[in-house]
Structure formats: structure tokens, C-alpha cells
Amino acid sequence: MNIVKIVVRNVKRRRLSTSLTAASVALGVALFVAIGVLRQASEQGFQRTAGICDTIVGAKGDSLQLSLNTLYHMGFSAGNISLDSFNEIRNQEGVAWAAPIALGDSYRSHRIVGVSSEFFEQVKIAGSGSLSFSDGRPFDFSTEQFVEEHEHLFGEQQAGHDHEDDEHVSYRAVIGANVATKLSLKVGDKIVPTHGVEKSTEHHHDAASEIVGILEATGTPIDRAIYIPIIAYYKMEGHAIDREVELEGTRDARGISAIMLSTKSGYYRQQIYRSINNRLDAMAVFPSIEMRKLFKLIGSGDMILRIISLLVVVVALIGVLVSLYNAMGARRKEFAILRALGASRRLVMTIVSLESAIIAFLGAIFGTLLASLAALVLATELHAFSGVTINVSLGVEEIYLIVIVTLAGAFAGLIPALEAYRTEAAKQLSSNV
Amino acid sequence: MIKLNNVRKDYLSGNNTTTIVDVAELNISAGEKIAIVGASGSGKTTLLNLLSGLVVADRGQIVIDSQDITALSESERDRFRANNIGYLFQNFHLLDGYSALENVELGMLFTSGAVQSQRAEEQLTKLGLGQRLHHQPSELSIGQQARVALARATVNNPKIILADEPTGALDSESAREALDLLFEQSSSYNSTLICVTHDKSVAANFDRILDMGQLQ
Ligand SMILES: Nc1ncnc2c1ncn2[C@@H]1O[C@H](COP(=O)(O)OP(=O)(O)OP(=O)(O)O)[C@@H](O)[C@H]1O
Ligand SMILES: [Mg+2]
Numbered sequence: 238m239n240i241v242k243i244v245v246r247n248v249k250r251r252r253l254s255t256s257l258t259a260a261s262v263a264l265g266v267a268l269f270v271a272i273g274v275l276r277q278a279s280e281q282g283f284q285r286t287a288g289i290c291d292t293i294v295g296a297k298g299d300s301l302q303l304s305l306n307t308l309y310h311m312g313f314s315a316g317n318i319s320l321d322s323f324n325e326i327r328n329q330e331g332v333a334w335a336a337p338i339a340l341g342d343s344y345r346s347h348r349i350v351g352v353s354s355e356f357f358e359q360v361k362i363a364g365s366g367s368l369s370f371s372d373g374r375p376f377d378f379s380t381e382q383f384v385e386e387h388e389h390l391f392g393e394q395q396a397g398h399d400h401e402d403d404e405h406v407s408y409r410a411v412i413g414a415n416v417a418t419k420l421s422l423k424v425g426d427k428i429v430p431t432h433g434v435e436k437s438t439e440h441h442h443d444a445a446s447e448i449v450g451i452l453e454a455t456g457t458p459i460d461r462a463i464y465i466p467i468i469a470y471y472k473m474e475g476h477a478i479d480r481e482v483e484l485e486g487t488r489d490a491r492g493i494s495a496i497m498l499s500t501k502s503g504y505y506r507q508q509i510y511r512s513i514n515n516r517l518d519a520m521a522v523f524p525s526i527e528m529r530k531l532f533k534l535i536g537s538g539d540m541i542l543r544i545i546s547l548l549v550v551v552v553a554l555i556g557v558l559v560s561l562y563n564a565m566g567a568r569r570k571e572f573a574i575l576r577a578l579g580a581s582r583r584l585v586m587t588i589v590s591l592e593s594a595i596i597a598f599l600g601a602i603f604g605t606l607l608a609s610l611a612a613l614v615l616a617t618e619l620h621a622f623s624g625v626t627i628n629v630s631l632g633v634e635e636i637y638l639i640v641i642v643t644l645a646g647a648f649a650g651l652i653p654a655l656e657a658y659r660t661e662a663a664k665q666l667s668s669n670v
Numbered sequence: 671m672i673k674l675n676n677v678r679k680d681y682l683s684g685n686n687t688t689t690i691v692d693v694a695e696l697n698i699s700a701g702e703k704i705a706i707v708g709a710s711g712s713g714k715t716t717l718l719n720l721l722s723g724l725v726v727a728d729r730g731q732i733v734i735d736s737q738d739i740t741a742l743s744e745s746e747r748d749r750f751r752a753n754n755i756g757y758l759f760q761n762f763h764l765l766d767g768y769s770a771l772e773n774v775e776l777g778m779l780f781t782s783g784a785v786q787s788q789r790a791e792e793q794l795t796k797l798g799l800g801q802r803l804h805h806q807p808s809e810l811s812i813g814q815q816a817r818v819a820l821a822r823a824t825v826n827n828p829k830i831i832l833a834d835e836p837t838g839a840l841d842s843e844s845a846r847e848a849l850d851l852l853f854e855q856s857s858s859y860n861s862t863l864i865c866v867t868h869d870k871s872v873a874a875n876f877d878r879i880l881d882m883g884q885l886q
Contacts, residue, residue, distance in 0.1 A: 238776055238785050239779070246768070247767075573763075574763045575776070576748070577722070578751075578780055579749065579751045579753070579780035581748040663725045666724075666763065
């Protein structure tokens with residue numbers, strides 16, 4: 238027999254009120270932890286993706302929109318940049334690589350992204366390095382080739398160019414790991430893109446693309462995307478016109494959606510950033526900074542949620558206090574007996590306070606587990622929705638929280654404990670109940 | 671061994687104070703078996719509480735083994751009680767939710783020494799409850815409950831056993847038995863036994879009978 242045993246026994250004996258009050262503490266703690274863990278983990282996940290390239294160049298507009306659309310395939314593209322601008326930018330001094338990106342089509346809710354081979358060669362994922370293929374290979378379509386063929390399509394001497402499309406690389410596709418598993422696609426299968434990114438029934442029947450490669454999973458939106466040679470975007474029949482109509486003619490249909498760009502050094506990074514932003518037809522953004530800004534914005538929102546969840550914890554602890562307090566009347570005799578056996582007032586008080594602490598502790602532990610579970614479920618959802626993989630993990634912060642909630646529980650228990658302290662043993666023992 | 675000198679305890683009832691206990695002098699030697707008798711409300715329980723240190727005297731000294739317990743702080747008195755006094759109640763006051771064995775262990779928990787389950791088990795076995803160690807108080811007969819309470823009060827071999835009508839709730843046979851056990855414990859460990867009783871025939875067995883009415 239020891240004090241802890243007494244405390245545990247008491248908590249166990251009041252099973253119903255213990256579990257109810259602990260559950261209410263758990264709820265608050267779970268909310269608090271889940272909000273924190275998810276925010277942190279998703280920020281990390283998004284930042285990982287943001288590291289794919291150091292700069293994104295797009296038409297002037299909203300920088301967050303440009304980042305989200307280009308890297309995370311969320312929302313719409315704000316406009317195009319002309320091929321002339323692309324050529325100017327990619328030939329700027331200090332550019333390590335510049336990959337043209339065309340966006341706007343989808344295949345069964347997976348975005349289709351027009352890229353050149355540079356994309357597969359240059360993109361690096363933090364922690365896992367260059368893109369690798371679980372099956373097949375990339376298509377071979379360099380940026381130079383793109384520029385040249387684009388010239389043929391839209392340039393002055395476009396007439397006379399002979400199409401040998403059946404043989405052409407433009408009918409090839411590389412798919413992300415998720416696309417392969419979700420749509421059970423394999424190398425050799427053919428897909429027919431749908432125009433637009435929303436649900437649409439309009440198919441580019443003439444543009445069936447054969448899958449030549451399947452990418453290894455990266456934990457980024459790349460997993461959810463389908464990559465085709467960027468020139469295919471311009472060859473799909475009726476495509477150019479539709480894109481113009483869709484966006485009310487604000488864009489040059491012959492342009493590209495964005496450029497992913499990496500610079501040779503930090504010095505060039507700033508210089509190129511500045512020179513692009515001085516242009517009238519393009520802007521450069523650092524996706525990692527955009528993500529930081531985005532999460533700062535989200536952060537002020539989740540601060541409010543966290544305060545609310547803390548209030549839930551406080552109210553729950555008051556519930557623990559009240560339930561213990563209400564039990565005090567019936568427990569006076571118990572305390573009096575312990576006193577008669579030699580327990581001090583302070584010890585009796587400690588027992589009650591510890592009971593409260595244990596309930597709070599159980600609530601905090603349970604809440605943290607609940608939160609991890611919820612975060613795992615939400616992480617899976619987020620992955621399915623954005624392709625961003627986040628690692629849900631508990632840290633020191635959660636351990637601190639458990640300690641703090643337990644201490645707060647002990648503190649809340651002081652009020653009923655004071656009642657126990659005040660018990661007059663002699664009086665209680667002589668009442669013959 | 672126990673010396674009371676000018677000990678007085680008043681209780682406030684309404685606006686007037688009533689003196690409940692007023693002992694000019696009382697000496698009890700070690701190992702003595704004393705019965706306390708007196709009318710209801712004469713202060714018998716209060717006297718035991720004074721001796722155990724659960725209640726503080728308004729004045730006077732209570733010296734136990736050359737320790738004046740009225741000079742101790744409350745927590746020192748608690749510790750003193752845990753180490754030196756076994757308290758037995760009319761209603762036994764066993765703790766619900768704890769087995770017989772655990773109840774006896776509780777008797778050792780607040781002492782300076784460690785809780786020895788072995789010792790608690792021995793004590794219960796000695797009192798014929800070897801087969802009832804893990805029963806809850808509510809699963810025991812009144813006589814058995816009395817013996818668990820006795821085991822708890824005596825498990826530390828205390829210097830002083832205070833008993834407040836320990837046989838009051840028992841039938842005559844169980845009462846006889848409980849009293850025998852109490853005497854046996856007192857004799858074998860030279861514990862001073864101070865026992866409140868209403869029963870003249872019970873009182874007759876003690877070394878000395880103190881009438882509360884005459885003590886005042
Ligand atoms: N804490 C207290 N506050 C006020 N009065 C008290 C208190 N404790 C005892 N008394 C009063 O002191 C008187 C003596 O009480 P006590 O319990 O000592 O009597 P007793 O001799 O043990 O009686 P009984 O034989 O009925 O057990 C009673 O009148 C009681 O009301
Ligand atoms: Mg009494």
C-alpha cells in the first residue's frame with residue numbers, strides 16, 4: 238500500500254466521473270495538439286515541395302496564386318508569359334536551369350502538366366534527391382526542342398511544316414506514383430486528357446498519350462500529376478482558342494503558364510529575382526517565402542483555435558474540480574479515518590490534488606493519442622488532396638503540454654483538496670454513519 | 671508513562687462554552703489496561719481524541735513517554751499518532767474499496783517505517799482471517815470486521831491502544847472474543863490499553879476503571 242495506490246484506487250472507484258471528466262480534458266488537449274501538429278507538419282510538407290526549385294516565374298499577378306498553381310496544382314493560372322520572355326529569362330546570366338511549365342488540362346481529376354525533359358533532370362526533392370522512375374523512362378523533349386517546335390507552330394514560317402504526329406514525342410506521358418496506383422495505369426497505357434481542370438466532359442480525343450514512365454513517389458504534388466511534353470499543349474486541337482476564351486482573353490494562348498527556375502548561387506538568385514520583377518510582363522516569386530507567408534497567415538487563425546482549445550481544457554479542468562468537490566461530502570469519513578491512522582492534513586490534501594492531477598494526466602495522454610490519430614487521418618486526406626506528404630510526429634511540445642495540463646489538474650484539485658484538508662477528523666469519526 | 675496534568679477541553683455550543691473534559695491529574699503506567707466509563711456525552715471519546723492528538727487540549731499537558739504531545743505541532747502529532755497509537759472504533763471505520771489486508775496495511779502507511787504486507791498478513795492470520803485477506807469490508811461479517819479493525823490498530827504493536835466501545839456493535843460472543851484478542855495483544859506487547867465501554871461486565875475485566883463523571 239502506498240499513496241499512489243490510494244490515489245489510483247480512488248480514481249478507479251469513481252470510474253464514471255473519472256472517465257467523463259478525463260474525456261473532456263482529452264477533447265481540449267486533442268484539439269490543441271492536433272491543430273499544432275497539423276500546422277507544423279503541413280508547413281514542413283509544403284516547404285519540402287517549395288524546395289523543388291528556388292524561383293517561379295509567371296505572369297504578373299498574385300504571387301501566392303502563382304506558387305500554389307505551379308507547384309501544388311491548386312487554383313488557376315493567372316496568365317501566361319510569352320515565349321520571347323521565356324527565352325530572355327532562361328538565357329539570363331546565372332540561371333542554372335529553367336523549365337517551362339504549361340498547366341490547365343486534367344485527366345480524371347489529375348492535373349496534366351506540360352514540361353520539358355529538364356524537369357525530370359533538374360528537379361530535386363529535399364531528402365530524396367532527383368526524380369527517379371519506378372517503371373519506364375522520361376520522354377525526351379528538351380527545352381531547346383520546345384522552343385524550336387513552338388516557333389514552327391506559331392512562327393511566321395509555320396506553313397509547310399509537316400506533322401508526323403504518330404511518331405512524335407508529344408504523345409508520350411509520364412505519370413506520378415499516385416496516379417499510377419489510383420488509376421491503375423501502367424507503362425504502355427493510353428490516356429486522353431480532358432480540357433480544363435474542373436469536371437469536364439470535353440476530351441481531346443485526338444491527343445491520346447501513351448504512358449512511357451512512372452515516377453517513384455516523392456511525397457509532393459508531383460505524385461498526383463501527369464506530365465506530357467509541353468508542346469503537346471499547343472498541338473491539341475482547339476486548345477489554344479479555348480484557353481483564351483476561358484480566361485476572357487487576358488492571356489497569350491501561345492505563351493507558357495510558368496517557369497521553374499534555379500539559379501547558380503545566392504547572389505544570382507537575388508539579382509535574377511529583381512531583374513524579372515522589373516519586367517512588365519513577368520514576375521518572380523520564391524515559393525518557400527510564399528509558403529512561409531501563407532502559413533503565417535494560417536498561423537494567426539490557428540492561434541485563435543489554439544486559444545479556444547485551451548479554454549476547452551480549462552473548462553474541462555473546472556469540470557474535474559467540480560466533480561471532485563461534489564464527492565468531498567461523501568468522502569469526509571475516508572479522510573478522517575486516514576487522519577486517525579496518522580495521515581497529516583497535508584497528505585490528505587495531496588491525495589485529492591493528485592487524484593485531480595491523474596485525471597488531467599489521463600485526459601492529456603488520451604487527448605494526445607486522439608490528436609495523433611486525427612492528424613494521421615487528416616494527413617492522409619491532405620496527401621490524397623494535394624499530394625503533399627506530411628509526417629505527423631509528436632515532439633517535446635506535446636510532452637510539455639501533458640506536464641502542464643497535469644500540473645493544472647493538480648492545481649484545480651487544490652480546491653476540493655482544501656476541503657479534505659479542513660476535515661475535522663474527530664468530528665467525522667464520532668458521527669455514527 | 672501517560673501523564674495528564676490539568677487537561678481541559680471546552681466546546682463552544684451556541685453562545686456558551688461547555689467544558690467537556692477537565693482532568694486535574696491522571697497517571698497511567700505502561701501496559702496498564704484501563705476501562706473508561708461514563709454517561710453518554712460525558713467526554714469519553716473526547717478524552718481518547720486528546721490522547722491520540724486528534725483533538726488539542728485548551729490547556730494542560732499530556733505527556734506520553736516523556737513527550738508532551740500538547741507541545742507538538744499538528745503534523746508532529748500526526749506522526750506521533752501513526753507511530754505510537756492504535757485506534758479502534760465502535761463502527762470499525764474500515765475503508766470501503768480496500769481489502770482486509772489493504773486496510774491493515776493502511777495502518778502502517780503513515781508510520782516512519784515501511785509498509786510490510788507480510789506483517790499485515792500475519793496479524794490477520796493470527797486473528798483468524800487468513801482466508802479473508804482479500805475480502806472487502808462489506809463481504810465480511812460484523813465480527814470479522816471487528817477483527818480487521820483490531821488487526822489494523824495493532825499491526826504496528828503500538829505503545830497505546832485506544833478503543834472506543836470496540837464491542838458495542840458486536841453480539842456477546844463476538845464481543846467476548848474481540849476483547850480477549852485485545853487483551854492478548856496488549857499483554858504480549860505490553861501495550862497500554864485504554865478502552866471506553868458501557869458494559870459493566872466488560873469493564874470489570876480491566877486493571878482499573880475510570881469514571882468520566884468522577885474524573886472531572
Ligand atoms: N467537535 C465538537 N464540537 C462541539 N461539541 C463537541 C465536539 N465533539 C464533542 N462535542 C460535545 O462534547 C460532548 C462529549 O462528547 P463525547 O463524544 O466525548 O462524549 P462521549 O462520552 O464519547 O459520549 P458517547 O458515550 O455518546 O459516545 C458532547 O456533548 C458533544 O456534543
Ligand atoms: Mg463516544
